[in-house]
Amino acid sequence: MRLMRPVDLTRDRRRLLALDRSFVTERVQRVVRTDVSFSLEDMPIDPPLRKDLPLEYDLGEARTWEDGFVAEFDDEIIGFAAWSHEAWNRRTVLWHLYVAARHRGNGIGGAFVSLVADQARVAGMRAVWLETSSVNSPAIAFYRRQGFTLCGLDLSLYDPAGSAPGEAALYFVLPLESTIMPTAVRMEQK
Template structure:
């Protein structure tokens, strides 16, 4: 397995689908003086997925790294500097090959993103995940990220009922 920079001209705009399994979600509820977050297990595992594109047009000078095995892309991390607030945003980090998860590939991709953020002189590195992506949340926490915010209605007016609330996580550099 090799981690190497990805050429924007080869990948920009190409679609991909990321898949994950969840056994629970973080329930974020409003309470009298703020919010409460509780982990809620599901009765059975649920398969989730989302579609995206490499090098999204909304990114400001994105960079990306791929994890390749025998010429096949098995993992991907992408990010860009947000110059207006001096934060580096990881827009995607995923391991496409489920059999390769928990093998250190995500950690190596994260290390490349951290180096890129430091090279860009970012003050912080941030990312978005969903309250139902418990494995991603655990991975980010293991890598020193903490919850820095959330949006109860980022994706739809029924995000809380769907147990898919946008969570922002970050790490000061």
Template structure:
């Protein structure tokens, strides 16, 4: 496996064919009390499965300031990460980080995240932010292990005609300690 920059639009077919799905038997349910928010993990009777529309994966790479793929020896993408810069507040957004189901559990997510953080530091941004869904328990646990801190939710971000009702936007941030 090698990391290499994503070449847009040449890599569009591989990104559009990438399996970024996940499945979970628990979700986080936001509990809002006054001005406080907590996430309560809740078991599901039937596992929740999420798939992403192929065109959204390519859009993340096309709009990114940084896009890197983990490519297998056969040329298939095993994972990829993208970062968008927000110059107005010196932050970076981890706009995508996906590892193919067959490549999970081997440390590839850590490698891709390290590359994204390295890029962000080289751009002298002060923090990295990300957004995921309350249904994406595997990602939430991963980001917490990597040092990201929960910083809020957005209950109306997603179009209810396009996502499951269980999905609420959850935001995390990572301080980069760059002056």
């Protein structure tokens, strides 16, 4: 049976690190720039590119995220999402989202996005925001399918020494139609 529950780092750490977080892609988004503009071009690549997404660096005391959920199936962790709410701009940052390769395409990633969006609404956030790589075309297609739109990019975030050629950071946002009015707005309307 599949179960989604809050992560318990003490108990889950080993199985979390065993979760397959890699992706393979035959297409990448190439950033085309002029002095005053950027655009993205969807391009085939040959051979396909495979990347592993690191996680261990962000499981310690100084981790970036505050809340996380795992999906479990038959005692195996098959999915993980982790996020934090940023009070100053009322944005939830989705730091991690992975579904084990052989469980992809079954709605688990979408269920995680719904969960994070629900948690964000309850916390009074106005949007969910994330960073992904311009070579991670499968994730980009997935996020767009979930309603995220591109809201920015950074050509200098990744160190070229450890990145794929031309790899850039892309930022995506999912605005939330909030049913819970933030305190500041409620007070102004009184």
